[in-house]
Amino acid sequence: MSHDPVLDIAGLSVAFGSLKALSDVSLSVAAGERLALLGHNGAGKSTLFKAVLGFLKPEAGRISVAGAAPGTAAARRTVSYLPEAIAFPRALTGAEVITYFAKLKGEPPAKAKALLQTVGIADAAHRRVGTYSKGMRQRLGLAQALIGRPSLLLLDEPTSGLDPISRGEFYGLIDTIAAEGAAVLLSSHSLTEVEARTDRIAILVKGRRVAEGRLADLASAAALPTVVRVKAKAIDGATLQARLGGRRLNGRSVEFDCTPGDKLALLARIASHSDIVADVEVSPPHLDDVYRYYSGLGAAGEAA
Amino acid sequence: MNGLSRIAAIAAIEFRLSARNRWVLLATLILVLFALALAFLGSGPAGERGVDALTLTAASLATLSVYLVPLIALLLSYDTIAGEIERGTLALVLATPAARGEVLFGKFLGHLAVLTLAIAIGYGVAGGALVAVHGYDPAGALAWARLMATALFLGAVFIAIGITVSAMTGRVGTAAALLVGVWLVLVVLYDLALLAGLVLDDGGIFTTHVFPILVLANPGDAFRLFNLAALEAAAPVAGIDGLARTLPFPAATALASLVIWLLLAGCAGMLRFRSLHP
Structure with missing residues (x-):
């Protein structure tokens, strides 16, 4: 070989x-x-x-x-x-x-x-x-x-x-x-x-x-978070946030950053509130985010 | 062996490109038209002076060739390196096993082949027409053959200059502008400056010692000098050429000048091309 x-x-x-x-x-x-x-x-x-x-x-x-x-x-x-x-x-x-x-x-x-x-x-x-x-x-x-x-x-x-x-x-x-x-x-x-x-x-x-x-x-290695976005059934983001936590995105959505390891637990918690949750969207880190992360590292190293 | 086939491939592709881009046709047409015009508009007095038409036309065509042949040679070669740099193909060619010397020499041969064809057809047609109309004369035929061979030699010098400048500038526009300047200086302004010097000097040191060297040092003048000197007193010549014939050199020295120009331009081009980053 x-x-x-x-x-x-x-x-x-x-x-x-x-x-x-x-x-x-x-x-x-x-x-x-x-x-x-x-x-x-x-x-x-x-x-x-x-x-x-x-x-x-x-x-x-x-x-x-x-x-x-x-x-x-x-x-x-x-x-x-x-x-x-x-x-x-x-x-x-x-x-x-x-x-x-x-x-x-x-x-x-x-x-x-x-x-x-x-x-x-x-x-x-x-x-x-x-x-x-x-x-x-x-x-x-x-x-x-x-x-x-x-x-x-x-x-x-x-x-x-x-x-x-x-x-x-x-x-x-x-x-x-x-x-x-x-x-x-x-x-x-x-x-x-x-x-x-x-x-x-x-x-x-x-x-x-x-x-x-x-x-x-x-x-x-970049350990970029997976983003989980939850949409409420009604225009009631406040209730959603009160029950689940996370960041308010707009009138009816909240957003979470989570590591790959925590993802399932988070999804299970969201599922338990299915009475008010309309939809869940899971976005793993995008390739361009990975690239941007390393480019940023390089640029920071240059500045240091 | 491989080197030779690569040189042949490069020369062949340059020739093909010139043919596709109509340079072959254009160069040949220009030479045919001008040679024919000189042959039949300029040979009127031939009979009266007892000089055959071929010899007489060779003399006037030698003078015209000093302008035309370098111009065509530079037109053929100005973009040969710079154009490939701009298009990105030079990096490709140099990434292959082809050595830089092979690339440069192949390009030179390709352009020379175009010029050879143009001169052979252009001057050949005019010469043939003159023989057909005025009859064959061995001395005239020799003068004509000498003219064709040395015109090609002069063209080779200017192709080498064109390739060298193309490699030096690396940009097509700059190379074209610079070569227009080279042509103007070497072919037009140089002679005017020499004439001005002769007039001002009025037979002094410049005329007797400096002027002959300056005439030989210019490839165009050296070419004309050689041809006209070889025609001896047969054809009427005037101006610089009349003076040049009284120079204290054998005519063959003029050919040596062309050889030196060709070598210098070739070496300068090679030196530059070796250090080029495509």
């Missing part, structure tokens, strides 16, 4: 002059694993990709791409990259773009063109890229990144600007690729976007890695 990580980053710092783009970031992605890198614009996601590609020289730290230094011939044969907002020449057809990159990567063009089928744009292979929709262009970018079965895929905000259906299909493709053994590092603005489609997430705030782990672990 190869549990050596395909991508291993340790203590990486990158600076542009006096601006620290990345400070002491450590990450690793194993074969078959999907790691989502989350952060606002300017958090250092693209900088991290460029350092992994060998375009930027680290100030400190170490990057290993399948055991090779970034930017070396060995590393470049291993890694594939899909930059954010890629614009292939509009005058070329999808098939021509794929053929071109296959030649640059030393792969047979015929095999590479079959990838257009994989990403679902085989019908448009001989149309010019200028006629493609945004989703089709992203798919073409992914097909390009899949040429030669790379061990490491770097996808910089691959689904930004895609509609939910296309995004779902895109992540479906990434699932397949990871299942075939590729390590996938992708970045995104939003946790809701990557949801269940990645194995682990890492959150970058102002160039620092403020959190890293499985989403469920991060959510429970």
Whole structure:
């Protein structure tokens, strides 16, 4: 079993002059694993990709791409990259773009063109890229990144600007690729976007890695409350609050924060007042709340 | 081996893009039209002076090429790096096993292929038409072939300059503006300044010692000098070119100047491209 990580980053710092783009970031992605890198614009996601590609020289730290230094011939044969907002020449057809990159990567063009089928744009292979929709262009970018079965895929905000259906299909493709053994590092603005489609997430705030782990672990470590909202039958929030407690929300509702452990007891208590309770709504912490929680931590750490 | 096929792939895609974007057609049309115009509007006095039409037209086309060929070369190359940076494709290309030298050289070859086609068709058609109308003359044919070969050489220098500036600015708009400036200075203002210097100096040190070096130092002037000197006294020339023919250098020195320009521009482009962060 190869549990050596395909991508291993340790203590990486990158600076542009006096601006620290990345400070002491450590990450690793194993074969078959999907790691989502989350952060606002300017958090250092693209900088991290460029350092992994060998375009930027680290100030400190170490990057290993399948055991090779970034930017070396060995590393470049291993890694594939899909930059954010890629614009292939509009005058070329999808098939021509794929053929071109296959030649640059030393792969047979015929095999590479079959990838257009994989990403679902085989019908448009001989149309010019200028006629493609945004989703089709992203798919073409992914097909390009899949040429030669790379061990490491770097996808910089691959689904930004895609509609939910296309995004779902895109992540479906990434699932397949990871299942075939590729390590996938992708970045995104939003946790809701990557949801269940990645194995682990890492959150970058102002160039620092403020959190890293499985989403469920991060959510429970954040210990964000589940919100229980109770609605009275009549417009009688006061009676409801007098009997149950909680925060008054409006004329007929009250709201409780509770930990996952206390949830059932609270619900049982609410149920015992069914004479005046019309409805109960339970909201577990939203993914964006988790993300906001860790981003806030990072920002606070920065200020301290 | 792999490196060569990558260079070929890059050159081929650049050529294809130029063809799709109508640059090939445009460059060829411009050269055909201007060469034909010079051939048939400028060759009137040929018979009277006893100079064949090919030689005479080669002389005037050499002068016109100094303006046209660099312009076309710069138009072909100004966006080659800057455009890819703006579209985000350069990062993609550089993430592949293609080395930076291969990318730069492939692009150079691709643009050179477009220019080769344009010059071969443009000057070929005009030359063929002249032969058809005025008859074949071996000396004229040689002058014509020399003109085509050196025009391509001059174009290569300016393609290298265009690629270098494109890599240096990293923005299409800036590269275009800067290259218009480069063209104006090297092709137009430089000669005007030289003429002004000659007039002011009135046969002094500048005329005898500085001027010849300055003429050789400019790729356009070096190209024209070489062609006109090779035509010897056959064709009537005036202005800077008339003076240039009395220079204390063998004509081949002018070719060396072009080689040096090509090497310098190539090295500057490579140095810049190596340190580029896409």
